[in-house]
Amino acid sequence: MTTAKLQSGGGLWHWLMQDTMDGLRRRRAILGYLFLLPTLLGIFIFTAGPVFVSFGLSLFRWNIFKPPDFVELANYERLMGDVRIAISFGNTIKFTILAVTTQVSIGLLLAMAVHRVTQTAMRYYFRTAFFLPLLMSGAAVAVVMGYIFHKEFGPLNYYLGLMGVQQIPWKTSADWVLITIVIMSAWRNLGFTFVLFLGGLSNISREVLDAADVDGAQGFRRLWSVTIPLLSPQILFAAVTGVIGAVQVFEEPFIMTRGGPGNASRTAVMVLYEAAFKNIEYGYGSAIAVVLFLVILAFTVVQMWMSRRWVFYQ
Amino acid sequence: MTANIMRDPGDVSAARHRLHVISFVASKYVPVIVLFMLSIVIIAPMVWTVSTSLRKGTESFTVPPKWLPTDLAVENYAQVFEKVPFGRQIINSALITWGTVVGQLISAALAGYAFARLEFAGRELLFWVVLATMMIPIQAVVIPVFIFLRNLGLVDTLWSLILPAVPTAFGTFLLRQYFLTIPIELEESGLMDGANQWQLFYRIYLPLVKPGLAVLAILSFNFHWNEFFRPLIFLIDNDNFPITLGIFQLQGYMMTGSIAVVLSGVVMSLVPVIIIFLIGQRYLIEGIMRGAIKG
Numbered sequence: 001m002t003t004a005k006l007q008s009g010g011g012l013w014h015w016l017m018q019d020t021m022d023g024l025r026r027r028r029a030i031l032g033y034l035f036l037l038p039t040l041l042g043i044f045i046f047t048a049g050p051v052f053v054s055f056g057l058s059l060f061r062w063n064i065f066k067p068p069d070f071v072e073l074a075n076y077e078r079l080m081g082d083v084r085i086a087i088s089f090g091n092t093i094k095f096t097i098l099a100v101t102t103q104v105s106i107g108l109l110l111a112m113a114v115h116r117v118t119q120t121a122m123r124y125y126f127r128t129a130f131f132l133p134l135l136m137s138g139a140a141v142a143v144v145m146g147y148i149f150h151k152e153f154g155p156l157n158y159y160l161g162l163m164g165v166q167q168i169p170w171k172t173s174a175d176w177v178l179i180t181i182v183i184m185s186a187w188r189n190l191g192f193t194f195v196l197f198l199g200g201l202s203n204i205s206r207e208v209l210d211a212a213d214v215d216g217a218q219g220f221r222r223l224w225s226v227t228i229p230l231l232s233p234q235i236l237f238a239a240v241t242g243v244i245g246a247v248q249v250f251e252e253p254f255i256m257t258r259g260g261p262g263n264a265s266r267t268a269v270m271v272l273y274e275a276a277f278k279n280i281e282y283g284y285g286s287a288i289a290v291v292l293f294l295v296i297l298a299f300t301v302v303q304m305w306m307s308r309r310w311v312f313y314q
Numbered sequence: 315m316t317a318n319i320m321r322d323p324g325d326v327s328a329a330r331h332r333l334h335v336i337s338f339v340a341s342k343y344v345p346v347i348v349l350f351m352l353s354i355v356i357i358a359p360m361v362w363t364v365s366t367s368l369r370k371g372t373e374s375f376t377v378p379p380k381w382l383p384t385d386l387a388v389e390n391y392a393q394v395f396e397k398v399p400f401g402r403q404i405i406n407s408a409l410i411t412w413g414t415v416v417g418q419l420i421s422a423a424l425a426g427y428a429f430a431r432l433e434f435a436g437r438e439l440l441f442w443v444v445l446a447t448m449m450i451p452i453q454a455v456v457i458p459v460f461i462f463l464r465n466l467g468l469v470d471t472l473w474s475l476i477l478p479a480v481p482t483a484f485g486t487f488l489l490r491q492y493f494l495t496i497p498i499e500l501e502e503s504g505l506m507d508g509a510n511q512w513q514l515f516y517r518i519y520l521p522l523v524k525p526g527l528a529v530l531a532i533l534s535f536n537f538h539w540n541e542f543f544r545p546l547i548f549l550i551d552n553d554n555f556p557i558t559l560g561i562f563q564l565q566g567y568m569m570t571g572s573i574a575v576v577l578s579g580v581v582m583s584l585v586p587v588i589i590i591f592l593i594g595q596r597y598l599i600e601g602i603m604r605g606a607i608k609g
Contacts, residue, residue, distance in 0.1 A: 025433070031511050032432035036440065039425035042481025047447045050455035050462075057457060110352070113345045122346070129353035131599070132360060135587045137540030139558040140580045143565045144363050147375070147573055155362060155379035187356065192602060199603035248451055251542045255562055269453055269543070276457050277547050286457050293454040300449065 107193025371572030426489030492526030
């Protein structure tokens, strides 16, 4: 109804709706901004903006009793001297290196083995079986594995016992607990790396593999100089996303061990959670968040930098 | 082979031949057998979970472990609803996940289309900004977001989980890739037929990126159905909890009680994801592989 009126009125509407290439271009540009608006606004409010706010908050002392108070780098100084935080970040870095190495290498071996299976039904079975744990929530995995890894009554120690292994204190020994969490998280994340590599393998052109056969590349040599370079983009992706996920490890220790015994399974996100939402110290919590972010950034930058040497795009 | 037979005395060549056959058979079947055993180890915890959830409390933590359901104690499942408001929590999980997925599909389809097919000043720059935010972990922003949501009065409502999760850099990137694969000729013929810009998007492009929408919907469903960290912080009241927090509560109450009840909760939380997986596993797996190809 207003269209006719506006059209006759000329002005802005006419400028926009002109039946020329210019009019079309303008309409498309404005549509572009309109279409982006919800996403850009949302990302600005909930991600991009808060990153800077986190940096800012980390310079304040702010708890339930007092209004925010600018303290410069005091939170970071306190953080440096906090043994509990040092242990937690140490655990997180140890966990990250172990977990990512495990899930990438085992996922790769599984994918290579399944890739050779030619029978469709069997391939389907293996693919589903290795993928299934990925569907479980971290919370469910932590609960179930808490029972599986139980020292006296857990099924795992029972079967290890049949093989003559002494009962392992999976959750109650400071020496074991990180390894236990690595096993749990590898169990769940194998599905991801496995599917990723299986897809990568099926993308490798037959000619390349045939050429490798002609050159007599076999066994380990073939793995090292043919398969791994060809899969390197997927390996890089698995490593980068694996690290980002692993540094954020939380549910597994939080639910299964509450960070114990002692601080042996306390992680960076757990101390962040405790500082900000248990002790209600937003400034101190933000400082931990900033350091956590820098750890992820450092890992990623190092991986990307190293990848220039070994990642090969077909 | 023939050369061998002619040169060697009969016995040796037969033995060699047998060795060849054995190593051939071994290289073909040993990996499959190893894979098969590994697959059993990997599935075992899930099988144990289901079968234990159906056992009586006194039978639930037995040594040696039992693998087949013995008692069919379905009352464990009923008990879950008595210990925690599980019915309410299932509904909460469904609402959170549904709201987030629908919101992401709409906003990411619009933004992905804009980045792929519309031309405007600053497009490349904005695209890189969006991509860069994919690197930011939730923990780096959770404190300001919590304070903001509290000021809006949204803490302890389902909106606190839905609203911040709707804008999705990953979904935008993913759908942009799908829009880019659609030939531009379709657009030209659409314009010839007198379609306006909205119709081009809605009638021509959108139906063609349905597989991309399916990938995003399934990945997002899995992620948000299973979420734990944000609900733990943003929600206070039991009645607002999603199912993941419900399981956590159950485990806390049951430290000394029957683990069969806790595992019943776990099984119920898994049912929707398994159903979605069975319907859309093609999309789920494609989604995982897509991320790596262009990324």
